Amino acid sequence: MTGWHLDDDLLRRYAERTDSLAEGASAEQHLLSCGPCRARVNAAAGVIDVAAVWTRTQDTVEVPRPSVLERVLRVAGLPAHEARLVAVASAFRGAWLAGVATVLAFAGVAAAFGHARGMWLFLAVAPIVPCLVVASSYDPWLDVAFEPELVTPYPALRLVLLRTIAVLALALPLVLLFGLVVPGAAAFAWLLPATGFVAVVLAASTWVSPLRSACAVSAAWLAVIWLLAARSDAPEAVLQARAQAGFLILAAASFMIFLIRRRRLRQLRPWG
Amino acid sequence: MGTTSISLCDVGRTFGATRALAGVDLDLKPGVTGLLGPNGAGKTTLLRLLATALPPSRGQVSVLGLDPEVPAERTDIRRQLGYLPQEVGFPRGFTAFGFVDYIALLKEWTQPAARHAEVRRVLGLVGLSDLSTKRLRAMSGGQRRRVALAQALLGAPAALILDEPTAGVDPEQRVTLRTVLAEIARRSIVVLSTHQTEDVAALCERVIVLDRGLIRYDGPVTDLVAQAAGRVWLADDPDPAAAVSWRTGTGRYRNVGGRVRDGAEHVEPSLEDAYLLLRGGAPERQPTGELA
Numbered sequence: 323m324t325g326w327h328l329d330d331d332l333l334r335r336y337a338e339r340t341d342s343l344a345e346g347a348s349a350e351q352h353l354l355s356c357g358p359c360r361a362r363v364n365a366a367a368g369v370i371d372v373a374a375v376w377t378r379t380q381d382t383v384e385v386p387r388p389s390v391l392e393r394v395l396r397v398a399g400l401p402a403h404e405a406r407l408v409a410v411a412s413a414f415r416g417a418w419l420a421g422v423a424t425v426l427a428f429a430g431v432a433a434a435f436g437h438a439r440g441m442w443l444f445l446a447v448a449p450i451v452p453c454l455v456v457a458s459s460y461d462p463w464l465d466v467a468f469e470p471e472l473v474t475p476y477p478a479l480r481l482v483l484l485r486t487i488a489v490l491a492l493a494l495p496l497v498l499l500f501g502l503v504v505p506g507a508a509a510f511a512w513l514l515p516a517t518g519f520v521a522v523v524l525a526a527s528t529w530v531s532p533l534r535s536a537c538a539v540s541a542a543w544l545a546v547i548w549l550l551a552a553r554s555d556a557p558e559a560v561l562q563a564r565a566q567a568g569f570l571i572l573a574a575a576s577f578m579i580f581l582i583r584r585r586r587l588r589q590l591r592p593w594g
Numbered sequence: 595m596g597t598t599s600i601s602l603c604d605v606g607r608t609f610g611a612t613r614a615l616a617g618v619d620l621d622l623k624p625g626v627t628g629l630l631g632p633n634g635a636g637k638t639t640l641l642r643l644l645a646t647a648l649p650p651s652r653g654q655v656s657v658l659g660l661d662p663e664v665p666a667e668r669t670d671i672r673r674q675l676g677y678l679p680q681e682v683g684f685p686r687g688f689t690a691f692g693f694v695d696y697i698a699l700l701k702e703w704t705q706p707a708a709r710h711a712e713v714r715r716v717l718g719l720v721g722l723s724d725l726s727t728k729r730l731r732a733m734s735g736g737q738r739r740r741v742a743l744a745q746a747l748l749g750a751p752a753a754l755i756l757d758e759p760t761a762g763v764d765p766e767q768r769v770t771l772r773t774v775l776a777e778i779a780r781r782s783i784v785v786l787s788t789h790q791t792e793d794v795a796a797l798c799e800r801v802i803v804l805d806r807g808l809i810r811y812d813g814p815v816t817d818l819v820a821q822a823a824g825r826v827w828l829a830d831d832p833d834p835a836a837a838v839s840w841r842t843g844t845g846r847y848r849n850v851g852g853r854v855r856d857g858a859e860h861v862e863p864s865l866e867d868a869y870l871l872l873r874g875g876a877p878e879r880q881p882t883g884e885l886a
Contacts, residue, residue: 381710384726386692402706403699410685410696466683467693470745473645474700475672585665 328352328359330366337366395488407481408488411459422451423496430500438556446547448500449515450540452493453523457536459485464533479584482527490520514569519543521576528583597659598752599623600644600783605653606807607639614639616807617653626779628794628815629787630869631804637787638680638757640804644785645677645755658752673702676751678759682742684730690717690741691726697745716744719774721767735762743771747778754778756786760793772797791866795819801865803872811872815865822863822871826850829858837874850874 328336328349335341336349353360388396388405395405429447431440460482462468472478497512519539526535550559559565600622607615615636622644629637642648643655646662658674660667684693694713703709717726720740730738739762746754754775760768768790775784776797788794794801794815801818803811811818828846832839836852846859850867851874854860863871 377707377710380714384689384691384714385695385710386689401704403704406696407699467685467697468683469647469679470677470682470697470742471700473647473672473675473677474697475669475702476700477669 326352327356328362333359333362333366337363391488391492398491400484404484407476408484411465411485411489422455422493423500426451426497426500439551442547442551445512446544448497448512449519450536450543451497452490452516453519453536453539455493456486456489456520457523457527457532459489461531461533463531479587482524482587486520486524511566514566514573515543518569518572518576521573521580525576525579525583528580528586598781598783599656600658600753600785601654601656602643602650603654603656605643605650605655607636607643607648608651613807615643615650618807618809620802620809620812622783622785624779624781624783625800626775626784626786626798628798628801629785629804630789630791630794630801631787631810632873634806635804636807637804639807641677641755641757641785641787642679644753645675645679646671647677647679671753674752676746676748676754676756678743678746678756680757682738684738684741686731688730689727690722690730690733690737690744693730693741694745694748698748701748703748712748713744716747717741719747720744721770736764736767739763740767740771747774750778750782752782754782754784756784758788759786760788760790768793791864791869795865803869805873818868818872819863819865820868822850822868824860825854825871826863826867827854827858827860829855838870 332341332345332349336346336353339346341349353363388402389409392402392405392409395408396402400408425447429444458464462472465471494513494516497516498510519536522539523532523536526532526538529535530538600620602618602620605615605618605620606613618640629640631637639648643650644657646657646668649663655662657671660671662668662671685696688696691713694717695709698709698713703712714723714726717723720743722737722740722744725733725737728737730741733741739759743756743759746756756775759775760771763771772793775786778784786793786798798815800813801811801815802809803818827849828842828844829849830846832841832847833849833852833855836849838851839847839849842848848861849858850863851871
């Protein structure tokens with residue numbers, strides 16, 4: 323016995339297990355030989371909110387850990403609950419993303435080494451990837467839990483826009499990455515068409531299902547590319563300023579239509 | 595909060611050329627109402643209408659005193675609604691807790707501590723507290739059905755719309771769920787469709803029988819059962835005139851309807867007998883409930 327005793331603060335930290343390893347070992351050693359301090363442990367332990375500790379333990383075991391995407395979205399400023407709602411979209415599944423990356427890698431390599439034909443292939447694939455991924459992020463057909471989700475008060479329009487932005491934030495850098503291997507201006511020429519197609523899909527989703535509209539847009543774009551490739555070997559046709567301005571106008575007009583008709587979004591139907 | 599009632603006035607619903615519901619009038623109050631009918635009778639369509647998952651082709655629907663045609667009122671309805679669809683898909687990789695937690699987020703439970711406590715409460719109600727961390731794909735069909743039911747129970751809804759809640763659920767759990775639903779029905783409107791007549795008999799004070807989009811019967815369960823009194827009997831042979839007839843485990847035939855023969859043994863009718871009798875026609879005697 324040295325006459326020294328554990329102070330209240332140290333005792334509380336020991337009882338709550340919030341002390342350091344060294345501090346805890348030292349406190350425990352003292353408690354083994356000090357009756358008065360041992361008598362104070364129960365009182366210190368009494369301040370622990372057992373229910374709160376149990377809830378924290380349950381949370382640790384039960385609450386799903388946020389995915390990498392969720393954590394990125396939180397860092398980007400999205401509240402935790404909305405990051406979860408966005409990350410659930412089918413478009414963020416690993417298999418779907420791996421498929422998209424494979425197609426883009428193939429198109430990128432073809433463009434890098436396949437001369438004009440490879441370039442056409444890249445220009446055919448790159449602009450339609452974002453709109454297909456966007457559509458798959460909120461299409462009722464791909465959303466297996468659509469019906470329980472539909473009858474909740476959460477605004478569907480907000481969910482669709484959040485998922486669209488998140489998907490674009492993920493898809494655009496991915497396509498840009500593969501575009502780096504593409505020589506010349508084509509590496510970026512797909513950006514405006516892609517933006518235009520996403521806006522068209524959003525606008526068309528106020529009439530038909532998102533996936534159907536994305537498939538229609540993709541088919542139309544592939545047909546245009548096929549026709550251009552058949553007529554000329556020069557992919558530069560897509561890169562001309564006039565064509566790019568056309569895609570910009572298409573994007574702006576489509577987004578305006580979407581804003582005007584937003585309450586008739588397919589996701590809100592059949593009530594919209 | 596609006597009125598605690600759901601009313602339908604001359605409500606019809608068509609899908610292309612197919613008529614799913616025709617001129618349905620209903621007024622639902624707190625308590626459990628059972629919905630019986632053959633496949634394709636319009637039960638799911640009716641429940642989807644009540645749950646605001648589908649608008650009517652004609653007629654007026656009012657849920658809890660609110661009009662689902664008005665977007666703001668529809669959102670208010672959904673805040674007070676629990677809905678279990680006939681088929682629920684689950685996103686891949688979800689646990690039971692994760693899925694119910696996800697639906698709770700959509701139901702505006704944004705505060706984590708309160709939301710997690712509510713998720714635990716509803717998983718406890720359906721007897722899945724011990725399986726909350728189990729992945730849904732590793733669960734049995736009955737367990738997944740209970741997870742789907744748990745999400746409908748979030749937030750003690752004023753109206754609970756359940757499409758075949760006990761499908762694939764084992765007998766013990768069915769009894770437990772009946773207790774839970776009966777307790778909820780003390781203050782809420784509970785409407786459930788099922789093919790299990792014993793669930794309706796054990797739980798519902800009111801039963802609605804739908805057939806080809808029309809209400810064939812709407813009234814107390816006991817009144818419907820009473821319609822079959824004296825018309826269910828056992829004999830050594832099937833009666834060709836009976837509405838239905840089948841061989842029981844004792845080797846005798848249970849005949850529902852038809853002409854009771856001499857020496858036949860009368861038995862107490864069940865709700866299933868009464869339902870089969872109603873479905874089988876029996877033009878000489880119609881039940882006293884509302885007939886369309």
